[in-house]
Amino acid sequence: MNLLKIWRQAWRIDEMRLLFLALLVSVTAVTSVNFFTDRTERSMTQQATKLLGADLIVRSSRPLSEDYLSQAKQLGLQQAEIISFRSVVSVGDSLQLSDVKAVSDTFPLRGNVETSSLLDGRSEVDSLSNLKSGQVWAAPTLFSSLEIPPNTEVRIGRSLFNLNKVLVKSPNQGANVFQFSPEVLMPLADLPATGLLTPGSRARFSYLFSGTDAQVKNMTDWLKPQLKTGERLETLDDGLPSVGTALQRAQRFLNTAALLSVILAGAAIALTSYSFSRHETHSVAVLKTMGASRRRILVRYLSQLLLTSTAAAILGAILGYFIQNGIAYMLRDVIGTDLPAPSLVPLITGLLTAWIMVFSFSSPQLLQLVNTAPVQIFQNQPQPRSNRWKLLLLTIMSGIFALMWMQTQDLKLSAFLFLGTLGAILVFWAVSTLLLSQLKKLSRNRKYSARALSSAGNRLVLLVVVFGIGLFSLLLLTALRGDLLDRWQNSIPDDAPNNFLINIQPDEVSKLRAYLNENKIDPDLYPMIRGRLVAMNDKPVVIDDFESPRARRLLQREFNLSSVEAFPEANILLEGEWFKPEDNQGFSVEEGVMERFSLVLGDTMTFDIGGVQFTQTITSVRRVNWDNLTPNFFVLGAPGSMENLPQTWITSIYAPPENRSLVPDLIKQHPSVSAINISAIMTQIKDLIGKAAFAVQAIFAFTLIAGIVVLFAALQSQKAERRKELAILKTIGASRKQLRQSILTEFVVVGAVSGFLAGLFAVLASNIAAYALFDLEPSINLMLILIGTVAGAVLVGIAGYLNLRPLLNVAPAVLFQEHAE
Amino acid sequence: MVDNTINYALETTALGKKIQLKNNQSLSILHDITLQIPQGSSVAITGASGSGKTTLLGLLAGLDTASTGDVKLLGQSMVDLDEDQRAALRLGQVGFVFQSFHLMNNLSALENILLPLELEQSVSDPHKAALEALEQVGLSNRATHLPTQLSGGEQQRVALARAFVNKPKVLFADEPTGNLDQATSTDIEQLLFKLQKDNNSTLVLVTHDDALADQCQIHYRIVDGQLVTEA
Ligand SMILES: Nc1ncnc2c1ncn2[C@@H]1O[C@H](COP(=O)(O)OP(=O)(O)OP(=O)(O)O)[C@@H](O)[C@H]1O
Numbered sequence A: 001m002n003l004l005k006i007w008r009q010a011w012r013i014d015e016m017r018l019l020f021l022a023l024l025v026s027v028t029a030v031t032s033v034n035f036f037t038d039r040t041e042r043s044m045t046q047q048a049t050k051l052l053g054a055d056l057i058v059r060s061s062r063p064l065s066e067d068y069l070s071q072a073k074q075l076g077l078q079q080a081e082i083i084s085f086r087s088v089v090s091v092g093d094s095l096q097l098s099d100v101k102a103v104s105d106t107f108p109l110r111g112n113v114e115t116s117s118l119l120d121g122r123s124e125v126d127s128l129s130n131l132k133s134g135q136v137w138a139a140p141t142l143f144s145s146l147e148i149p150p151n152t153e154v155r156i157g158r159s160l161f162n163l164n165k166v167l168v169k170s171p172n173q174g175a176n177v178f179q180f181s182p183e184v185l186m187p188l189a190d191l192p193a194t195g196l197l198t199p200g201s202r203a204r205f206s207y208l209f210s211g212t213d214a215q216v217k218n219m220t221d222w223l224k225p226q227l228k229t230g231e232r233l234e235t236l237d238d239g240l241p242s243v244g245t246a247l248q249r250a251q252r253f254l255n256t257a258a259l260l261s262v263i264l265a266g267a268a269i270a271l272t273s274y275s276f277s278r279h280e281t282h283s284v285a286v287l288k289t290m291g292a293s294r295r296r297i298l299v300r301y302l303s304q305l306l307l308t309s310t311a312a313a314i315l316g317a318i319l320g321y322f323i324q325n326g327i328a329y330m331l332r333d334v335i336g337t338d339l340p341a342p343s344l345v346p347l348i349t350g351l352l353t354a355w356i357m358v359f360s361f362s363s364p365q366l367l368q369l370v371n372t373a374p375v376q377i378f379q380n381q382p383q384p385r386s387n388r389w390k391l392l393l394l395t396i397m398s399g400i401f402a403l404m405w406m407q408t409q410d411l412k413l414s415a416f417l418f419l420g421t422l423g424a425i426l427v428f429w430a431v432s433t434l435l436l437s438q439l440k441k442l443s444r445n446r447k448y449s450a451r452a453l454s455s456a457g458n459r460l461v462l463l464v465v466v467f468g469i470g471l472f473s474l475l476l477l478t479a480l481r482g483d484l485l486d487r488w489q490n491s492i493p494d495d496a497p498n499n500f501l502i503n504i505q506p507d508e509v510s511k512l513r514a515y516l517n518e519n520k521i522d523p524d525l526y527p528m529i530r531g532r533l534v535a536m537n538d539k540p541v542v543i544d545d546f547e548s549p550r551a552r553r554l555l556q557r558e559f560n561l562s563s564v565e566a567f568p569e570a571n572i573l574l575e576g577e578w579f580k581p582e583d584n585q586g587f588s589v590e591e592g593v594m595e596r597f598s599l600v601l602g603d604t605m606t607f608d609i610g611g612v613q614f615t616q617t618i619t620s621v622r623r624v625n626w627d628n629l630t631p632n633f634f635v636l637g638a639p640g641s642m643e644n645l646p647q648t649w650i651t652s653i654y655a656p657p658e659n660r661s662l663v664p665d666l667i668k669q670h671p672s673v674s675a676i677n678i679s680a681i682m683t684q685i686k687d688l689i690g691k692a693a694f695a696v697q698a699i700f701a702f703t704l705i706a707g708i709v710v711l712f713a714a715l716q717s718q719k720a721e722r723r724k725e726l727a728i729l730k731t732i733g734a735s736r737k738q739l740r741q742s743i744l745t746e747f748v749v750v751g752a753v754s755g756f757l758a759g760l761f762a763v764l765a766s767n768i769a770a771y772a773l774f775d776l777e778p779s780i781n782l783m784l785i786l787i788g789t790v791a792g793a794v795l796v797g798i799a800g801y802l803n804l805r806p807l808l809n810v811a812p813a814v815l816f817q818e819h820a821e
Numbered sequence B: 001m002v003d004n005t006i007n008y009a010l011e012t013t014a015l016g017k018k019i020q021l022k023n024n025q026s027l028s029i030l031h032d033i034t035l036q037i038p039q040g041s042s043v044a045i046t047g048a049s050g051s052g053k054t055t056l057l058g059l060l061a062g063l064d065t066a067s068t069g070d071v072k073l074l075g076q077s078m079v080d081l082d083e084d085q086r087a088a089l090r091l092g093q094v095g096f097v098f099q100s101f102h103l104m105n106n107l108s109a110l111e112n113i114l115l116p117l118e119l120e121q122s123v124s125d126p127h128k129a130a131l132e133a134l135e136q137v138g139l140s141n142r143a144t145h146l147p148t149q150l151s152g153g154e155q156q157r158v159a160l161a162r163a164f165v166n167k168p169k170v171l172f173a174d175e176p177t178g179n180l181d182q183a184t185s186t187d188i189e190q191l192l193f194k195l196q197k198d199n200n201s202t203l204v205l206v207t208h209d210d211a212l213a214d215q216c217q218i219h220y221r222i223v224d225g226q227l228v229t230e231a
């Protein structure tokens, strides 16, 4: 009853309706983006877990404790087991070294295997329960290298198996594509009989687990302290670096988009509450003449704000839910249908968003309002005291930061965007004040329209800042989106490598290259030298000195070193200088390795390569693009510096599907070379990136709409003031044509100024963001500034004109109906 | 409720108002004003534009603070009161009518009149009291209308109803008819005096209209920041 009354009275205040609208838009934006990113993130994560075959994997070179399995069972996780080892598969006297995996029939827990009973037949999803005792499935390359059809009897260890199906696709192929040999799946139960699993054999034991997020987390928490040396956990992040980074970037982009829509709405809300406090000054003074205390007045306005924001939040959350539901429905083929159950979380997020926005953006004005001196009632144009700007800036900033924190839960991203916004607001403010004061000077004895422009003073500065921030957000997002999509498309073009050729002997390189050239393939061949890192700065490496599991893992394994003349295409040089052709000294090292081992430019690294100590000084640091599917190396030597070291060569090629015999023929000519077919992984990654790209587009479109709506709301907030102004101008005889001209001049100038500043800032920020957040290469795109200026002038001009056109018809008489405001 | 020893609704002693100017100088608007206004009387304050009429009104009502001297409103000295305490003193005892009406734009006519009753919380049926007040000013059929839907004269009637609804002991009016035409002005003036008598309120009326001022029992004129009593 009472609520209804507060609501009704609040609703009659123009600014309250605007506040409601701005909040509604921002809460709708935030909740729908939240819902949607949550869903797409999950969908992408699911996709990625399919590549891994599980949510969580424990691996070791020794048999794993059965306790892990029983604990997993207790926690309710699904489980599977793999014992993998390299072994020769033979038919008669043909041999092929293969990657044999003895798997339990629950494998894979995520994703699926696809098989075909014919070599070039259609593949179908299959289940390991169809792999009977005495049968094995193998990757197509095994068939081609052994020159056998399906349903052939093959020998593995002491047992004979019927190789009855072609394994077209299988998850859990692991991160390190260089170690692939044809994959062979056999039933776990058949493993003992092969006699291959002896204490000395170099098998890898894995337990795979899957379950709900909470179950996986419980299991991870339980497992971590249990792990013995040599045992390690593998999750999505470290399993597949390329997928991991693609995902991370997509998520960052979506979060950035959501955040920017919040900032947009925030700008509108700040503007609205500014005009709210101006217009309510008289009301407060009236209440004070009636004997209302400050507390009463505060309670009055707080309850109005609280009610308005709560209503907007609830409605916004509901709208947000339906909107994302609509999007999700339209995209059901892309993002899948097993979506998270609707929860109250977005509603709470919506409420928090609305409350934080309203109270952080309007509390300084509210305080100022409540402290209105009652004598102000006698003044026609009560001026809010301006000494609250600092407080206002402070509360707005902390509000924005709280929102960013809530939205991203990513400190780096929040801090980056926060500082960016702060800087942008300050510069926008300073520059627009300067510009407009110049205009004022200029227009002192100029035409009427210019004079009208200058009279608006503070209000224009405010508009420039709001539109500037709005345009800036959209331009920034446009730039990042473009970069991101380009990058993804480039990283996996249609002719991206689908085969790795490894184990090429140095004396075979030229013949192999000739063969590939004949087939119109021009491969980049890299020498691959395996070496163990034994010393840094002449100090022997002791594994126990390193805490980070990644550092320890790197030290336990052998590094793949290489040397190339040209700087690797997809890398970014961070420090130092790349080798000159005549150089035969130095290492170029990946930034992560530098970090993990606390190395700096000029340090030395010593590798043990086949018993030879090889020491070089670090001359440059690179960032490696791991989602590029060409061979990548942590450590590169100077061209020619490693010629005499024991090495094999590798390359990645694109074998067109129509040229079936290309790879098998190559293997026939070069029997020691192994080919790894990665088309299956490629397809999956492409699919994944397609989804991520789509999500990015969708969210971008949404932010764009939110931005436009909110900008309109901001414009609307000045309408009352302008209405009165226009009426006054009319009474003193300004024609409609003059008024139209003055409105257009004002908004075109405001739009151009804010667009110019926005473009300038977007160029700056997108480069910083590209570099710091998205691992993209910086590029100065001056077009952004031009686009910003023109788009600003046109859009703001049109929007402002459309918004104010109805006022041109306002009869001057309204002036006398409404008392001084 | 009222202490019987109080004879005056308003008393001032050596009241003065100075305005601090930017260049460290001060401008004395009012000085040395001493007056006593008996409860239930009507007082007019006139003077040239800019002479300080509104300033004095603000001081008398405790909306503003004096630079020197003191104001006693209903026997209570305001010199030591803070803003909220002065507001509490006005609550339910003081009413205002302004030149530009100052109705709350987001409240209907009736809601505007209800406002002082709701603030005071002493009337058992505020709704009924507000309707009666509206009827007294002849606008009972406009209860739900918003100020923007009312003419100036109608708005001022609502403002009068709002000012008198809680039977104030003192009513301050600053040029209440300044924004209205002649005929409407006369109506409003008559209504004002009628309501003042009905409620036995003290009326402090600022006006530039000498004829209107002469209808009051006491007529002060501000000349050079000081008070001159007219015949
Ligand atoms: N805050 C202030 N700052 C500076 N000067 C002020 C301020 N308030 C009032 N004055 C000045 O004090 C003088 C008295 O003002 P006041 O509003 O009381 O005049 P008034 O008699 O009500 O005039 P009017 O008949 O035009 O309403 C004026 O000269 C005015 O300019």
Ligand SMILES: [Mg+2]
Pocket (backbone or CB within 6 Å): B053, B054, B055
């Ligand atoms: Mg005055």
